[in-house]
Every structure is written in C-alpha cells, then in structure tokens.
Amino acid sequence: MSVYKTNTGWRVEISFKDASGKYRKKGKRGFKTKKEAEAWAAEYSVTNGNPTLKKGTLTLFSDYFDEYQQLRFGAGLKENSREAWHAVRKFVVDVYFNNTTLDQITRQKYQAFLNDYSKGMKRKSVMKRHQIMKQILMQAFHDGLIPADPTYGVIIPGAESKSADEKFLQVDEFNKLLNYIEKSDKLIKWRTSFMIYLIALSGLRAGEALALTRDDIDIDAHTISVTKTKQRSGESTTPKTKSSVRTIAMPDRFFGNYKKFVNSKSEWNDAKELFDGRRWATINNTWLERIEIELGFENIVSVHGLRHSHVSYLLSKGVDINYASKRLGHSNVTITQEIYAHLLRDKQQSEETKTLNILDEID
Template sequence: MAVYKADKGWRATYSFKDPSGKYRRKSKQGFRTKKEAETWLAEYSVTNGKPTLNKGTLTLFSDYFDEYQQLRFGAGLKETTRESWHAVRKFVVDAYFNNITLDQITRQKYQAFLNDYSKGMKRKSVLKRHQIVKQVLTQAFHDGLIPADPTYGVIVPGAESKPAEEKFLQVDEFNKLLNYIETNDKLIKWNTSFMIYLIALSGLRAGEALALTRDDVDVNTHTISVTKTKQRSGVSTSPKTKSSIRTIAMPERFFDNYAKFINTKPKWNDGNELFDGRRWATINNNWLERIERELGFENIVSVHGLRHSHVSYLLSKGVDINYASKRLGHSNVTITQEIYAHLLRDKQQSEETKTLSILDEIN
C-alpha cells in the first residue's frame, strides 16, 4: 500500500489477498493532491476488510525523509551538514529505498542495506550515513507511524580505518614528496600538485586550501590568511570553527615556488581563487596516491593525511604542540593531543631517556 507522485498527479496502490489466497493489487491514479489519494486508499481498504490503516503504510520513506530534512534545515544547519543530508538522499534513499513505504523497512531489510552499502567503504563513512537515516526512522517510530524502529540493534559493517601511525608520511617520505614537486618545473605550476605542496607546508584542510584566493596570500609578510572553506556545492563559507580563522606563517621556499605558480596562470576566475573554483580534492587524492606508490612510500596517505604529516614533521623536530595546535586551527590543544597521541608517546619516551641520561651524569 503506497501513495506516490506519478507523471500526472498522485497515484495510490493497494495490495490484498483474494479469497483464494492470491495477492492482488488495485491502483488508481490522477488524484490532484496527495490527500485525495490517501483518502481513496483508506476508503478502499475499509471495503476490502481493512477497517484501520496504519499511516506508515501510506507514507513513502522518501517523502518522510524530505519532510524531516526540511525541519532540520529550518532549525539551522551548517553547509557541511546539509551536504551530508543531500548525499544520504541521493546515495541511500534514492538508491536503496525508492518507492518504499515506512512500514516496508524492516530490521532485516535495513541490515541488508548496510551490508551492501558498506562494500569497499570505511566503517566510519558508513556510520555517518547510518546515523542520519537512523534519526529519520527513529522519529517515525516515535511519531507512531511504524510499530518498531528498524535500526535498533543493527550492526554497522565496513573496513576499519588505518591505525594512527599509518596516516602519516615518514619524515624522509615527507621530504621526498616536497622535493619531487619542487624540482619538477611542470608540477610546481600545476593546480593539482601545487595544492598538495601547499597543504604539506601549511597543514591546511583541503576545503581551506580550495577556498584560497590571491588576496589571502601575503608575499610581503610571508603569511596565508585562512578565513573560509570551500563546500562541495562550490560555496565558500566560514571555516569549521572560530579557531580555524587564523594566519599561518609560510617558509621562504613556498613563496619562491608560489611566484612560479601564479605567473604561469593565463587567466583567473572572478574570485581570483588559486585553484580556479575546484570544489573537491578527488583528483588531488588520486594523483597523490599514484606518486606515493611510484616513490615506494611505506604509508599511502590522502590529502588530509598530508595535514597530519605536516604536524608529525613539526613535532618530530621539537616544535611545541601548543603552536602546532594553533597552526592547525584546532579549538584547543586537547584535540591535537588526542589525534597525535602516539607521536607524543614516542616523544615522551625520547625525552624520558634524555632526562635519565642527564640525571646519571650528575657528579
């Protein structure tokens, strides 16, 4: 039993068993409004031995999802959160639950969806999509539209994320990557490789790098101003947190190559964006992985992994974690300590060995 939008007006479909036990279906379309279709379906069900009709059998999951989504958007959500909801609508609702009513989503069917959707994906990514769908179905349960929450007790599958120590380039690999780009006249002038070079030397998030304009780069003070981030929609918004708004000091080597990069560009877009309005870092990730394998790196990291590698390199050279935290744009140093805990443990052990050696030398 379902009500859904047809090419012309609304359509209602009613399924039932005839006296012989065979399933039959009665459909009618051409209703001007959804309410008219629901009224017809309710009346038809009465004449076919269904005196009461659970509203969950009349409501498409996609319709309820859209309604709930609009309520969430009306309450005020960040652009990144909105994009997550749009992605779930496209890659989950449309792909797995098209023309499915709320009552048809059982726990078994939902677990089957998770099992299929998780193929080739990280568990963390699957969990993010699941949490959005769970919000909607849990609300439908509390609204009394379905007798049970089909997401209760399900197992979220997917591959586990890399261990923390595998998300960083080793110091020698980090240097090798920088030198590989710097010594290739073509790469230092190409958007894809120059963005990787910039992130490696700055620790910027990919969205922050994509949003940079020529006005953000000060060649006189040797700094980069981070005041915005690029969303997948192409819109530049305020950064992730207030502390993400920051000014980053950059080394001399960067500005030597920055001059080559900007002087090569034949034209700029209206916003004078360094990377010509590019919205995401997919091409950068693909190129980086190919080069890492070509250079024989032990760890294959993403563009975001370069941000981790940047801080890893600084900490390995004795840079204070409080400064590193501000450079990254973390809201507090505790976040930095949690992310780089294994590096700090290594540093603590090194400092402990050094301390004991000093104390043993006391006469």
C-alpha cells in the same frame, strides 16, 4: 481501503474497527490527487477508535525523509552537512528503500541494508550514513508511525579505518615529497602539485586551500590568511569553526616557489583564486597517490593525510602542541592531542631512547 478516480476527483473508502470493536466504513470524495486521498484515509483511521489501518502503512519512507530533511535544512545546516543528507537520499534511500513504506522497514531489513551497503566501505563511512537514517526512523517511531525503531541494536559493519601510524607520512617521506616537487619548475607551476606543496607546508584543509585567493597571501609578512573554505557547490563560505579563521606563518622556501606559480598563470578568475575555482581535491588525491607509489612510500596518504603529516612532522621536531593546534585551526588543544596522540615512529623511538638514558643516569 480502496482509492479510485471519479469525474469529480479522487474517492477513498476504508473499513476499520472502532473503539467498541465494531467494523465501520467511511468514504470521502473530491480529492485532487490520489496522495491526498490516501493521506486523509490514514489520518482518519489513526484518530478514530483503535484502527487496523496505520498511517505508516501508507507513508513512503522517501516522502517522510524529504519532509524531515526540509525541516533540518530550514533549521540551518552548513553546505557540507546538506551534501551528506543529499548523499543518503541518492545512495541509500533511492537504492535500498525505493517505494518502501515506513512499516516495511523492519530491523531485519535495515540490517540487511547495512550489510550490503558496507561492502568495500570503511565502517566510519557506513556509520555516517546510518546516523542520518537513524534520525529519520527514530522520529517516525516517536511520531507513532511505526511500532518500533528498526535501527535499535543493529550492528554497523565495514572495514576498520587505517591505524594512526598509517594516516601520515614518515619524516623522510615528508621531506622526499617536498623535494620532489621543489626540484621541478613544471610541478611548481602546475596547480595540482602546487596545491599539494602548499598544504604540506601549511597544514590547511583541502577546502581552505581551494578557497585561497591572491589577496590571502602576504608575501611581505610571509603569511597566509584563512578566512573561507570552498564548498562542492563552488561557493566559498566561512570556515568550519571560528578558530579556523587564522593567519599562518609560512617558511621562506614557500614564497620563492609561490612567485613562480603566480607568474606562470596567464589567466585568473574574477575572485583571483589560486586554483581557478576548483571545487574538490579528487585530481590532487589521484596525483599524490601515484607519486607516493612511485617514490616507494610505506604509507599512501590522501591530501587530508598531508595535513596530518604536516603537524606530525612539527611535533616530531619538538614544536609545542598548543601552537600546532592553533596552526591547524582546532577549537581546542584536546582535539589535537586526541588526533596526534600517536606520533611518528621516529619521534617515538627518540623519546623512548631519551627516557631510558635519563633513567639510567639516576644515582
């Protein structure tokens, strides 16, 4: 195939075998862009006879990705899902498959990408990127642009995630963190540490906490209303699921400190957000990790780990799992049971001792 520019636009000429096996030539001129000329050549070759020229040899993976991504976005995706697609475009497509045509992505090339990308990554994170890439390449296969799905049978590498007992604080650590913040007026009045405090006592998701406004806090009723979540764009949208819209009862200890926090703020944004429009919890995670190390905690958890710690603490104290599930905003209790099947070690040891005592008492 040859593509070149003329005075009247772009011209393309191709050679191919027709259905009878004879070589033929075909040309066309007048295309406004080189890309249009190449696209016509590809389309003509795959629809005439038994061509040697395949459309997948002319289609850049990045172009096909963008086209499929727009279709997905048009079908309606929440912002966090859109961000996941944008991340794949930036950190995978642009880095590993720049200027790569569809037919050049073999299983070996794709596995090599996974092996390199997974360095220093959790397997779960690599899997999330792979699932989006797999959607694209499977669609290309079903569209007839490539002869095989290069993601079939690949191995997803990466480090294993933390075990269940490392995702949350132990009872004494949980109490120590709350006391550490409560004993300092400076920390109660600082939005970074106060958000840590709020999540520990409420079990909110970070996005739900970031979206809170003064109107969501009912001091008289001692409740927090969860009706929205903060996206990375700064927009507050409806929560993750319908069951995430909920009202959470809060302990007395929270509201005394909440008043200190509110009274210390000299300025509020138009929405009266508690955390002044902050979009993500990066600063909170950094501060929390430093304090956990300083206090000598066995497990170093993230802000999301505080959500796990909150519920695990309640379950260890005998709170019904059905109530805990509703407090978290889970769509059903099965999700809660799967996540928190592994209770705090303190609870496990207590239940084991209780069981043995009961069995020993049998006449």
